[in-house]
Amino acid sequence: MMTTDSTLHIRDLRAAIGDTEILKGVSLTIAPGETHAVMGPNGSGKSTLANVIMGHPAYEVTGGEVIFRGQNLVDLDPEERAALGVFMAFQYPVAVPGVTVANFLKAAVDARRPEDDKVKASAFLKELREYVAFLDIDPAFINRSLNDGFSGGEKKRMEILQMLMLKPTMGIMDETDSGLDIDALQVVAKGVNRLAGPELGLLVITHYERILRYIVPDRVHIFMDGQVVMSGGQEVVQELEAKGYDWVREQLGQGVAAPV
Amino acid sequence: MAILETDSKLVQEYQHGFTTEIEEDRAPDGLNEDIIRFISAKKQEPEWLLEWRLKAFRWWQKMPEPRWAHLRIDPIDYQAICYYAAPRKRGEAEGEIDPELARTFEKLGIPIEERNALAGVAVDAVFDSVSVATTHRKILEEKGIIFCSISEAVRNHPELVRKYLGTVVPLSDNYFASLNSAVFTDGSFCYIPRGVRCPVELSTYFRINALNTGQFERTLIVAEPGSYVSYLEGCTAPQRDQNQLHAAVVELIALDDAEIKYSTIQNWYAGDKDGKGGIYNFVTKRGLCQGRRSKISWTQVEAGSAITWKYPGCVLAGEGSVGEFYSVAFTNHRMQADTGTKMVHLAPHTRSTIISKGISAGESCNSYRGLVQIAPEAHHSRNHSACDSMLVGDRCSANTFPYIEAENHTSIVEHEATTSKISEEQLFYLRSRGIPESDAASLVVKGFCRDVFKTLPMEFSVEAVKLLELKLEGSIG
Numbered sequence A: 001m002m003t004t005d006s007t008l009h010i011r012d013l014r015a016a017i018g019d020t021e022i023l024k025g026v027s028l029t030i031a032p033g034e035t036h037a038v039m040g041p042n043g044s045g046k047s048t049l050a051n052v053i054m055g056h057p058a059y060e061v062t063g064g065e066v067i068f069r070g071q072n073l074v075d076l077d078p079e080e081r082a083a084l085g086v087f088m089a090f091q092y093p094v095a096v097p098g099v100t101v102a103n104f105l106k107a108a109v110d111a112r113r114p115e116d117d118k119v120k121a122s123a124f125l126k127e128l129r130e131y132v133a134f135l136d137i138d139p140a141f142i143n144r145s146l147n148d149g150f151s152g153g154e155k156k157r158m159e160i161l162q163m164l165m166l167k168p169t170m171g172i173m174d175e176t177d178s179g180l181d182i183d184a185l186q187v188v189a190k191g192v193n194r195l196a197g198p199e200l201g202l203l204v205i206t207h208y209e210r211i212l213r214y215i216v217p218d219r220v221h222i223f224m225d226g227q228v229v230m231s232g233g234q235e236v237v238q239e240l241e242a243k244g245y246d247w248v249r250e251q252l253g254q255g256v257a258a259p260v
Numbered sequence B: 001m002a003i004l005e006t007d008s009k010l011v012q013e014y015q016h017g018f019t020t021e022i023e024e025d026r027a028p029d030g031l032n033e034d035i036i037r038f039i040s041a042k043k044q045e046p047e048w049l050l051e052w053r054l055k056a057f058r059w060w061q062k063m064p065e066p067r068w069a070h071l072r073i074d075p076i077d078y079q080a081i082c083y084y085a086a087p088r089k090r091g092e093a094e095g096e097i098d099p100e101l102a103r104t105f106e107k108l109g110i111p112i113e114e115r116n117a118l119a120g121v122a123v124d125a126v127f128d129s130v131s132v133a134t135t136h137r138k139i140l141e142e143k144g145i146i147f148c149s150i151s152e153a154v155r156n157h158p159e160l161v162r163k164y165l166g167t168v169v170p171l172s173d174n175y176f177a178s179l180n181s182a183v184f185t186d187g188s189f190c191y192i193p194r195g196v197r198c199p200v201e202l203s204t205y206f207r208i209n210a211l212n213t214g215q216f217e218r219t220l221i222v223a224e225p226g227s228y229v230s231y232l233e234g235c236t237a238p239q240r241d242q243n244q245l246h247a248a249v250v251e252l253i254a255l256d257d258a259e260i261k262y263s264t265i266q267n268w269y270a271g272d273k274d275g276k277g278g279i280y281n282f283v284t285k286r287g288l289c290q291g292r293r294s295k296i297s298w299t300q301v302e303a304g305s306a307i308t309w310k311y312p313g314c315v316l317a318g319e320g321s322v323g324e325f326y327s328v329a330f331t332n333h334r335m336q337a338d339t340g341t342k343m344v345h346l347a348p349h350t351r352s353t354i355i356s357k358g359i360s361a362g363e364s365c366n367s368y369r370g371l372v373q374i375a376p377e378a379h380h381s382r383n384h385s386a387c388d389s390m391l392v393g394d395r396c397s398a399n400t401f402p403y404i405e406a407e408n409h410t411s412i413v414e415h416e417a418t419t420s421k422i423s424e425e426q427l428f429y430l431r432s433r434g435i436p437e438s439d440a441a442s443l444v445v446k447g448f449c450r451d452v453f454k455t456l457p458m459e460f461s462v463e464a465v466k467l468l469e470l471k472l473e474g475s476i477g
């Protein structure tokens, strides 16, 4: 049997909304066990990158490829990407009124199992309750409508709960740390680290250094105007915190004028 | 990328579209006084009922067909319809059911023989124009509950039928109610004595089988003071190219502190995807909260019929009485629905709640029409209405026509309405968790309907969810 390569290879990925190109040739390689951080100014295309990897239908992929486990994700439906082990924690999780957290997660867990081997309700609930406790979530949330009326922080915890239940091998976290108080941040980090290991590749999109103290990146990429413009180790984070994006632009020889 | 294609690969096949080969006893087509006399004679009715029917018929002849609904209706030829078709009994012994008929109901998942009856649900089955079986008779008799076909009630409890028939929906009420009063053939009668809580769900299944017949059933439920009953009706019909008329009348009467819960799962044949055939479902349903603190709740899941035209309502005549209306109306292909409710507040401190969820797919048209009327004497009354529409695809339409007539200043009427498209963001979110698109859409729609489904009795809420899933399969994907 051929060994499937669980490294995520993003090669010259381009994507557009209508006539506007947003991703302008992104290349990144994330091996299992590696954590990559992506930082970049507002509107630079970080969420677009995450959404395109996951298969959001609003974006048209105009070039490049995303290879994972022997397949080009670009050709697959979002549910097929999920089945391969890709997971995205949304920057803005979506509310689904009338669908309880438990029912939704049961459907998601069952979706990746064969028709004749659906998870037993008792086993499912046991696991769900364990993670709910682990993430300091009020157990009452299990029977609430998914993300409906949840606070920002509650939604982010819910994303991590889903991640724990679905056990991806490639996790993309789009600003999961934004808007979290310090306790919640630690809870989120604890959740992610519970899943972390030699199998899991992680792409952590963030604006802040603080989360990277808990989820320590192997590589840091700076994203600007739809491209990776700089990559390095953890030292990049410190420099960025200290000097801001103008420092990056200077490095790139673009001058310090604000981009139009 | 088009992720929602309404007229997709498959057209969901109507699962109840088979016909039953059965010997039948039929009246000649057409409608005149002789036909009415024929029906009345077949049912061995007393003179007063025949007179009542004839009065309704004479009234009906003078009425114009109503045109106000937001519906396109092909003209109905009332002389081309058969008004009475009955399966001819083969087993003559008391209570014996024609095996062919029993098989039909088995196929529909409705056991009508006593030995395999559903636990906790007493079933009355109406096949074309007559009631063919009622289960759980014994438990009901012990409590003094009467649950039988209306024809049987006319024979065995004439005083009750005479006292209440036509008191909530008078024979002159509207075109289709008058027609029904003239020619009604069967339906259910329930009577719950004072202080009795009916221990099982009472349920009637209606099936139109015979070709070219109309179904005109009449249901009457009386809840004496302090009693409670939960009643459910389900309906199916074979797949036929011609339209068939179903014009039912349902009357509910709740006395002091009595409560009636009436649920409908309507799955009449809806016609094919081009709108050929299907049932015209023109129904008058009304509940009278006559007693103080009485309560009537309507829950309807309208998933079939070519055209649905019905407004189950409550007349809140008893002080402090409560009316509720919970509705899910699903339309697909060329189906049309104009449905909603009427809440008429006549007494002080009356309350009503309306929750309506309309889902339109294909090229269908789905309208909510509701009237909330608060009379001057109905001081300190309250209504809350929430009417939400969901569009699946972009060739369907949804309308909301709320009418509010409040005639005093101490009452509060609140109305909310929303129309939304099934959201791409919701679908993507669910799909990104591995849930296939059609399942994701069905989750979103079921979530949308949850507030209504949860008002159904347990067994039927499962059935309603399954029915909706089945209907959705053809519309999304």
Ligand SMILES: Nc1ncnc2c1ncn2[C@@H]1O[C@H](COP(=O)(O)OP(=O)(O)OP(=O)(O)O)[C@@H](O)[C@H]1O
Pocket (backbone or CB within 6 Å): A017, A022, A040, A041, A042, A043, A044, A045, A046, A047, A048, A049, A058, A091
């Ligand atoms: N669905 C969309 N429709 C229209 N424009 C979009 C859409 N998604 C992204 N864009 C545009 O693409 C650009 C990149 O947006 P994106 O959300 O990817 O940025 P981001 O780097 O995640 O920003 P932030 O740090 O604020 O989250 C922005 O100009 C945005 O307005």
Ligand SMILES: [Mg+2]
Pocket (backbone or CB within 6 Å): A046, A047, A048, A091, A174, A175
């Ligand atoms: Mg973003």
